[in-house]
Amino acid sequence: MQRLTMLTTTLGTYLGMLVAAAMAGCDPTQPDTPNLQCIHRRQKRDWIWNQMYVDEEKNTSLPYYVGKIKSNMNRRNAKYVLQGEAANNIFQVNPETGDVYAFARLDREKVSSYPLVALIVDKDTDKNLEPPSTFTIKVHDINDNWPVFTHRLFNASVLEMSPGGTSVMRLTAVDADDPTVAEHTTVMYQILKGGDNFAIDNSGLITTAKQNMDREVQARYEIVVEARDAQGLRGESGTATVLITLQDINDNFPIFAQSMYTFSVPENIHVGSSVGSLFVEDPDEPQNRMTKFEIVGGEYRDTFTIETDPTRNEGIIKPIKPLDYELIQKYLFVVEATDPTINLRYSRDRSGKNKARVIINVLDVDEPPVFQRRFYHFLLKENQKKHLIGSVLAKDPDKTKSKIGYSIRKTSDKGQFFQITKQGDIYNEKELDREISPWYNLTVEANELDSNGNPTGKESIVQVHIEILDENDNAPEFAQPYDPKVCENAAQGKLVMQISAVDKDITPQNVKFKFALGTDDSNFTLIDNHDNTANITVKYGPFDPEHTKFHYLPVLISDSGSPSLTSTNTLTVVVCKCDQQGHFTFCEEAAAQAGVSIQALVAIFLCILTIAVITLLIFLRRRLRKQAQAHGKCVTEIHEQLVTYDEEGGGEMDTTSYDVSVLNSVRAGAGKAPRSMLDARTPIYTTAQKPPRRPPAVHSGPGEMATMIEVKKEEADQDGGVPPYDTLHIYDYEGSESIVESLSSLGTDSNDSDIDYDFLNDWGPRFKMLAELYGSSPWEELGY
Numbered sequence: 001m002q003r004l005t006m007l008t009t010t011l012g013t014y015l016g017m018l019v020a021a022a023m024a025g026c027d028p029t030q031p032d033t034p035n036l037q038c039i040h041r042r043q044k045r046d047w048i049w050n051q052m053y054v055d056e057e058k059n060t061s062l063p064y065y066v067g068k069i070k071s072n073m074n075r076r077n078a079k080y081v082l083q084g085e086a087a088n089n090i091f092q093v094n095p096e097t098g099d100v101y102a103f104a105r106l107d108r109e110k111v112s113s114y115p116l117v118a119l120i121v122d123k124d125t126d127k128n129l130e131p132p133s134t135f136t137i138k139v140h141d142i143n144d145n146w147p148v149f150t151h152r153l154f155n156a157s158v159l160e161m162s163p164g165g166t167s168v169m170r171l172t173a174v175d176a177d178d179p180t181v182a183e184h185t186t187v188m189y190q191i192l193k194g195g196d197n198f199a200i201d202n203s204g205l206i207t208t209a210k211q212n213m214d215r216e217v218q219a220r221y222e223i224v225v226e227a228r229d230a231q232g233l234r235g236e237s238g239t240a241t242v243l244i245t246l247q248d249i250n251d252n253f254p255i256f257a258q259s260m261y262t263f264s265v266p267e268n269i270h271v272g273s274s275v276g277s278l279f280v281e282d283p284d285e286p287q288n289r290m291t292k293f294e295i296v297g298g299e300y301r302d303t304f305t306i307e308t309d310p311t312r313n314e315g316i317i318k319p320i321k322p323l324d325y326e327l328i329q330k331y332l333f334v335v336e337a338t339d340p341t342i343n344l345r346y347s348r349d350r351s352g353k354n355k356a357r358v359i360i361n362v363l364d365v366d367e368p369p370v371f372q373r374r375f376y377h378f379l380l381k382e383n384q385k386k387h388l389i390g391s392v393l394a395k396d397p398d399k400t401k402s403k404i405g406y407s408i409r410k411t412s413d414k415g416q417f418f419q420i421t422k423q424g425d426i427y428n429e430k431e432l433d434r435e436i437s438p439w440y441n442l443t444v445e446a447n448e449l450d451s452n453g454n455p456t457g458k459e460s461i462v463q464v465h466i467e468i469l470d471e472n473d474n475a476p477e478f479a480q481p482y483d484p485k486v487c488e489n490a491a492q493g494k495l496v497m498q499i500s501a502v503d504k505d506i507t508p509q510n511v512k513f514k515f516a517l518g519t520d521d522s523n524f525t526l527i528d529n530h531d532n533t534a535n536i537t538v539k540y541g542p543f544d545p546e547h548t549k550f551h552y553l554p555v556l557i558s559d560s561g562s563p564s565l566t567s568t569n570t571l572t573v574v575v576c577k578c579d580q581q582g583h584f585t586f587c588e589e590a591a592a593q594a595g596v597s598i599q600a601l602v603a604i605f606l607c608i609l610t611i612a613v614i615t616l617l618i619f620l621r622r623r624l625r626k627q628a629q630a631h632g633k634c635v636t637e638i639h640e641q642l643v644t645y646d647e648e649g650g651g652e653m654d655t656t657s658y659d660v661s662v663l664n665s666v667r668a669g670a671g672k673a674p675r676s677m678l679d680a681r682t683p684i685y686t687t688a689q690k691p692p693r694r695p696p697a698v699h700s701g702p703g704e705m706a707t708m709i710e711v712k713k714e715e716a717d718q719d720g721g722v723p724p725y726d727t728l729h730i731y732d733y734e735g736s737e738s739i740v741e742s743l744s745s746l747g748t749d750s751n752d753s754d755i756d757y758d759f760l761n762d763w764g765p766r767f768k769m770l771a772e773l774y775g776s777s778p779w780e781e782l783g784y
Contacts, residue, residue: 052100055140056108063101066091066137069118070098071130078129083117091116091137100137108139109176147173147187147227149240156206160215160246161343164208168244171204173227187227192239194223206242215246216283250288254280254313254337256356263317264361267325271318275360278306278315280337289313290341296355298333304360306335323362326399331360368458369394369404369446375463376444378426382434382468389466392424394446402448405455409443418442418466426464434468435504441465472561474504476513478569484536485587487578488545494538496524496573501532501557511560518554518568526555536571543575549588550574609766616770 052067069080079095082088090104091114114137120130149171156169173187189200198221199209206225221244228238256278263276282289293306293315303323306315315335337354371394378390396402406420417440420426424444432440441463448458484497501513515534517526525539536553553571558564576587760771 052135052137053140054102054106054137056106056142057144058102058105062105063092063103066100066102068097068099069093069135071120073120073130075129077123078120079123081119081121083119083132084115086114086137087116090114093118106139108141109145111139112141113138141177141181143177143181143229145176146229146238147175148238149173149225149227152240154240154242155245156242157245157247158208160249161212161251162208164211166208168198168206168208169242171200171206171225171227171240171242173204173238173240175229187229190226190228192224192226194221197221198223198244200225206244213246215248216252218246220245248285248288249343250284250290250339250341251343252282252284253342253354254282254289254291254339255354256280256337258356260357260359262359262361264363265319265323266363266365267323268365268367269319269323271320271322273318275304275317275319277309277312278317278335278337278356278358280313280315280354282313282339286310286313290339291315292338292340294336294338295333296336298331300331300333303331304333317358317360324397325362325364326397329362331358331362333358364398366458367397368460369448370397371446371460371462373462375465377465377467379467379469380428380432382471383431383473384428385431386427386429389418389426389428390464391426392420392444392446392462392464394424394460394462396448402450402456403453405447405449405453407445407447409445409461411443420444426466432468434470434506435474438468439465440468470506472505472559472563472565475565475567476501476503476557476559477567478502478555478557482571484571484573485576485584486538486543486573487582487584488575489542489578490538492538492541494541496536496538497571498529498533498535499555499571500534503559505559505561513560514556514558516556516558518556522553523551524553524573526553536573545575545577548575 054066058064071078071080080093080098081095082091082093082100084091090106091100091102093100116135116137118133118135119128121128150173154169154171158166158168171189173189175187187204188202189204191198191200195209197208197210197213198206200206204227206223223242223244224239225242226239257280261276261278265275269275278293280291282291289310291308291310291313293308295301295304295306303319303321304317305320306317308315315337335356335358337356371392373392376390376392380387380389392406394404394406396404404424405422406424408418408420408426410416417429417432418426419429426442426444442465443461444464445459445461447455450456479500479502482497482499486494486496490496499515501515503511503513511532512530513532515526515528517524523538523540523543525537527535527537529535534555551573553573555569555571556566557569558566574587576584579585757771760767763771
């Protein structure tokens with residue numbers, strides 16, 4: 001027993017040494033620490049104090065005791081210190097005892113807890129004797145705040161006629177006290193003002209307390225709601241005002257402002273124009289006014305309609321057909337105003353007030369004439385002249401029944417083809433061709449006339465459409481220009497070409513054209529296919545292109561009209577050289593275009609003839625001008641005094657100003673040579689210009705006059721006894737209508753023209769006269 005006690009003591013001592021060594025930072029089990037001689041250190045001490053709390057708004061004198069901080073270390077030179085935001089400001093500590101005091105009243109709603117740091121330091125050196133410790137002073141809540149609404153004024157709305165208990169809105173009041181403390185934040189609501197129509201529960205929900213509230217009676221309500229603390233704490237800011245508006249529903253019938261409406265309108269009012277307005281009263285808001293007007297009494301539902309203007313809450317009366325004073329001067333009917341969307345559950349009975357009588361007086365107006373039809377459609381056969389096409393009729397709708405005058409407006413050139421009588425009968429002035437224009441549209445004007453037959457200014461128009469009916473007045477013709485060709489070695493029966501025909505007249509779908517050759521003497525055969533086509537085939541072949549290169553086939557085409565018309569169309573078949581495969585290698589152009597009519601050839605020839613005649617006349621005119629200029633030049637070259645008589649007289653037609661007997665004096669000796677009759681030397685100026693001319697041969701008969709003229713000219717050329725140069729008399733022209741031109745010796749050696757007009761003889765008998773005048777003739781052989 002004693003040994004056990006000693007062993008226990010020894011083990012305890014050893015364990016205590018191990019603990020001390022561990023605390024000292026040495027290990028007695030190590031060989032370098034013999035005899036466990038380690039340095040001993042002081043064990044850490046802990047802070048000792050109770051948890052600190054303080055009541056907010058504590059009603060005691062300042063400062064007041066809060067708590068005590070204490071360390072298990074007792075030294076004479078130690079003191080307590082507080083650190084933190086609230087230290088030495090709100091809270092202070094007694095350095096000797098560690099008692100903590102509050103020097104201000106605390107508000108939990110502002111600061112609910114204060115963190116502080118406790119220190120114990122040496123009084124002399126202010127060094128920490130213990131590590132610092134953090135602690136918190138909490139503020140206990142007291143019920144010192146009343147509930148406060150988020151706003152002082154609220155707006156809400158609810159439908160009118162809502163049943164009791166209908167939710168309006170929910171209010172919320174906020175209490176700043178600690179919600180963890182029982183009943184500190186419990187809020188109770190009550191209505192201080194306006195509680196007769198609305199109620200509120202403890203959750204702040206406002207409901208209707210009265211059912212079927214009418215917006216038309218009272219549209220807005222104002223209530224005052226109070227939020228109070230459950231413990232009875234009240235304040236001025238715990239109230240709020242709520243403005244509640246009743247929303248409108250369609251629960252009222254429209255009623256007329258008056259029981260009778262009277263309007264006066266002219267008879268020429270346009271359809272769809274406003275006659276007048278019917279005003280109704282409806283206390284509902286505009287968006288809930290769905291007034292509908294209906295004519296329920298009278299016989300004029302098909303004459304008027306009533307449209308609703310929801311903005312102004314009125315019905316607009318409009319005519320849906322023209323009014324006529326001569327037929328009806330007054331309209332009477334009853335109008336009812338209804339609302340098909342009204343809520344009959346909440347509507348009030350207003351029977352009898354939603355009907356009104358309407359009187360519309362029609363005023364007489366002097367109206368223009370009225371045609372019996374909106375437009376006229378007449379038919380007229382083509383190629384008829386002065387034919388009655390149709391008649392238009394307009395009447396004066398007024399009681400005066402004035403006379404009416406008609407005219408056709410010349411809106412186009414086609415209007416000149418027609419005329420209209422005083423009775424409205426329309427005739428055509430000239431024959432009309434349907435192939436030129438199948439339709440004619442006229443504008444006929446009707447004018448009201450006064451007693452003197454003058455237009456009064458009242459007029460109206462109507463459209464007249466004239467359709468030209470077709471007659472079989474056009475013969476069929478080739479559908480297109482054909483250019484048939486055939487090989488010179490083509491065999492009998494060879495197809496040359498298939499032809500077809502068209503007709504300018506209206507061609508029925510089942511029309512049949514007939515084809516035939518106009519001659520039997522032809523190398524070709526025409527086969528009618530009886531489908532408006534025909535085949536041209538070789539009848540006799542082959543062909544000799546050296547003998548005949550072109551074959552002209554007259555093709556007769558007949559239509560099936562009544563009467564039937566036939567036309568002759570010519571096909572020009574060209575014989576061509578071909579290779580062994582039958583391909584054309586060489587073809588000459590046809591002398592005449594196939595299918596060209598005789599009329600076209602005549603027109604072409606006349607055009608050519610006209611151009612030729614105009615060209616010839618221009619050429620002759622220029623020739624005369626050149627001759628006049630040439631003679632004038634000769635005269636100016638003679639630097640002497642010359643007396644020139646440009647015009648002796650009126651030519652051959654002037655028989656009074658020229659003595660023909662002088663020329664006739666040589667007829668008796670016309671057969672003698674003219675040189676033997678002259679015994680005078682040639683003038684100097686004459687021989688200087690040219691050698692003497694050979695005397696022309698003298699012929700008897702029609703050439704006697706030409707011989708006489710030539711003799712006289714030679715006498716003048718060879719006569720040396722002419723007057724001096726300064727007294728030379730020149731007879732330049734005999735007259736404007738003479739064919740012998742000038743008789744002057746000056747310029748007789750000049751040639752008139754270098755142009756040979758013999759080609760005129762090749763132009764045919766039509767140009768025979770021109771050929772005799774300008775071509776070769778016996779007169780030219782005489783030197784004329």
